[in-house]
Amino acid sequence: MTQVGVNKLIVGAGHAREWIGAGNNRWHGPLLRPKNRPGHQALRKGRVSLPNHAYLITATTLNRQCFFAEFNAGCAASRCFENDKILGDARMLAWVLMPDHAHWLVNLGDQDGLSMVVNRLKSSSSRLANLKLDRRGMLWEPGYHDHALRAEEDLLTIARYIIANPLRAGLAQRRGDYPFWNAIWV
Numbered sequence: 001m002t003q004v005g006v007n008k009l010i011v012g013a014g015h016a017r018e019w020i021g022a023g024n025n026r027w028h029g030p031l032l033r034p035k036n037r038p039g040h041q042a043l044r045k046g047r048v049s050l051p052n053h054a055y056l057i058t059a060t061t062l063n064r065q066c067f068f069a070e071f072n073a074g075c076a077a078s079r080c081f082e083n084d085k086i087l088g089d090a091r092m093l094a095w096v097l098m099p100d101h102a103h104w105l106v107n108l109g110d111q112d113g114l115s116m117v118v119n120r121l122k123s124s125s126s127r128l129a130n131l132k133l134d135r136r137g138m139l140w141e142p143g144y145h146d147h148a149l150r151a152e153e154d155l156l157t158i159a160r161y162i163i164a165n166p167l168r169a170g171l172a173q174r175r176g177d178y179p180f181w182n183a184i185w186v
Contacts, residue, residue: 049114050148054093056158057104057118059144066099067129067139074180076128077102082182086120088112094159094183096166103162105155105183118144159183 061067068074074097080086081095081104089109096103102125106117126139149158163181172178175186 048148049108051108051110054105054107054149054155055114056147056149056162057106057114057144058101058146059104059118059122060101060141062138062141064100067133068097068180069099070133071179072132073129076132077125078180080121080125080128083124086124088117088120090117092182092184093155094162094185095181096162096178097180098165098169098171103165105159105162114146118146156185159185 068077078097081097081102082092087106089111091107091109092104093107094103094105104118104121106114108114108117122140122144129139130136149155160183163175163183163186166172166178166181167175175181
């Protein structure tokens with residue numbers, strides 16, 4: 001557990017968890033949510049799903065628990081990220097599965113919208129990982145963050161950034177040392 005005070009940043013797995021505001025000086029576990037947090041509904045505000053566009057998607061595990069630090073759970077979830085039945089007419093360009101979150105670089109097709117593709121990725125990976133973890137219930141937080149890539153944004157640069165995530169988090173020294181990632185260009 002981490003003690004937090006005024007405007008301190010809580011970090012875990014090499015990434016910022018959340019800012020805690022004034023008057024919140026007590027012990028907190030892995031879930032740190034101020035009462036005035038807008039929640040996952042704010043993530044959906046203004047969300048547009050454009051066919052044949054690339055999206056960078058970030059999904060976090062429930063309460064940022066490190067479910068995928070367990071190797072077999074990571075393997076099970078990873079198998080879903082390149083499964084054509086799960087992706088539908090979308091194409092996975094790059095992905096990385098971290099202990100407590102995932103990044104997906106997905107190019108949507110003509111039929112399946114962004115929320116449908118993400119929901120299939122999350123539900124199928126939850127089912128398989130939960131079997132390996134001998135648990136039931138939600139594995140992912142309900143929402144996700146997405147960024148529609150503009151034409152001038154370089155997909156290869158973004159893919160390199162995604163797959164270097166374990167290096168920045170200190171989970172591996174070289175890209176090839178980390179087991180849960182892939183990109184169509186590498």
